[in-house]
Amino acid sequence: xxxxxxxxxxxxxxxxxxxxxxxxxxxxxxxxxxxxxxxxxxxxxxxxxxxxxxxxxxxxxxxxxxxxxxxxxxxxxxxxxxxxxxxxxxxxxxxxxxxxxxxxxxxxxxxxxxxxxxxxxxxxxxxxxxxxxxxxxxxxxxxxxxxxxxxxxxxxxxxxxxxxxxxxxxxxxxxxxxxxxxxxxxxxxxxxxxxxxxxxxxxxxxxxxxxxxxxxxxxxxxxxxxxxxxx
Ligand SMILES: [Zn+2]
Numbered sequence: 285x286x287x288x289x290x291x292x293x294x295x296x297x298x299x300x301x302x303x304x305x306x307x308x309x310x311x312x313x314x315x316x317x318x319x320x321x322x323x324x325x326x327x328x329x330x331x332x333x334x335x336x337x338x339x340x341x342x343x344x345x346x347x348x349x350x351x352x353x354x355x356x357x358x359x360x361x362x363x364x365x366x367x368x369x370x371x372x373x374x375x376x377x378x379x380x381x382x383x384x385x386x387x388x389x390x391x392x393x394x395x396x397x398x399x400x401x402x403x404x405x406x407x408x409x410x411x412x413x414x415x416x417x418x419x420x421x422x423x424x425x426x427x428x429x430x431x432x433x434x435x436x437x438x439x440x441x442x443x444x445x446x447x448x449x450x451x452x453x454x455x456x457x458x459x460x461x462x463x464x465x466x467x468x469x470x471x472x473x474x475x476x477x478x479x480x481x482x483x484x485x486x487x488x489x490x491x492x493x494x495x496x497x498x499x500x501x502x503x504x505x506x507x508x509x510x511x512x513x514x515x
Contacts (some may be wrong), residue, residue, distance in 0.1 A: 295463065312511060317354070317409060317433035317471050323333040323497045325471045326353040326487070329382055329411065331361040332463070332476045335433055340371045342481040343362035346374040349488050352501040354433075355476075356382035356411040359404045369405065378509050380409035381430060384423065388416045398424050408509045409433045431511060435473035436466040441480040449478045456486035 332338040381404035389397045410430035474480030499515035
């Protein structure tokens with residue numbers, strides 16, 4: 285009887301560990317997405333509706349500079365262009381889940397939030413739309429096999445002045461002038477529908493000029509993005 289209780293106690297301890305959200309795993313930093321490398325991870329979100337191949341061109345540029353980035357694609361677009369996800373992974377980039385239709389997950393019912401994640405692009409990293417998540421989303425992500433990944437440096441490329449997104453030089457300066465604490469082992473947020481892709485050459489040059497290293501492109505990736513990140 286005592287032995288059986290001991291076994292049950294041991295089993296429930298194991299289950300408690302397994303049930304803990306992945307993002308609560310020891311040392312996992314949601315804002316750094318498991319980047320402990322010292323290197324900078326560039327991330328590009330959402331989609332480019334007018335010119336989907338712009339996504340592949342951004343990936344191609346970064347591959348040419350030996351850089352591995354992470355693309356978080358909204359799946360109601362990405363699912364119609366499987367060649368784009370395949371091309372990015374072939375180029376050596378990570379492609380992660382950014383939900384199916386980009387809602388504020390905490391505003392949804394639990395079932396609707398679960399379906400948004402489940403129908404997102406299959407991966408092991410989830411970037412919640414708008415960076416909006418709470419304990420419920422962390423638990424749902426873990427249940428579905430994801431770690432939540434936000435960012436340390438928002439370039440605010442998505443904030444328009446009048447009708448205009450900020451230009452490449454403005455975005456480049458924002459990254460250049462950001463403090464070391466958000467760049468070293470950091471995660472930079474930009475978007476595929478803004479001028480951020482146009483700013484990439486300047487951003488990469490500036491980071492190198494400042495002595496930072498970027499996540500290295502070590503060849504094709506899969507949907508399984510490991511923790512810590514292989515930067
Ligand atoms: Zn987004």
